[in-house]
Amino acid sequence: MDVCELEGAGLDSWVARSEDFEIAHCSETGCYVHTFWRQSHPFFYRPLRYQPSQNWSQGGPLLDRLTHMGLEVAWIEAGGKVACTLGPFCMKGEHLLQAAMRCYVASVWGEHLPDE
Secondary structure, eight states: OBGGGOOHHHHHHHHHHHTTOOEEEEETTEEEEEEEEOSSSSOEEEEEEOOTTTOHHHHHHHHHHHHHTTOOEEEEEETTEEEEEETTEEEEESSHHHHHHHHHHHHHHOSBOOOO
16 A cells, blocks of 8 residues: 555554554554553553544644654645655645655655555
């Protein structure tokens, strides 16, 4: 599959893999990753809905981290689509986070994803 075709939970699962998160499960309704959580002692893991391509509280910090690593993130909007560049990669999307997460996945895996 090509990265430019990823969207929704499929895109979010590839971002999770790129971040080395342990994926609890993914379906049409969303992607869930295991997170370390301390509500009381002892510590334990719990699944967290992971939507960096749709949720700024998850995708925004990832973009910040990439820019602090020296990768330039730039985008333009034209005709209802957004194009985002990250290093040598440029991807389009319906909105900035979708385009940016496609760029991030491409920067880790290449523009063509391995078959599963």
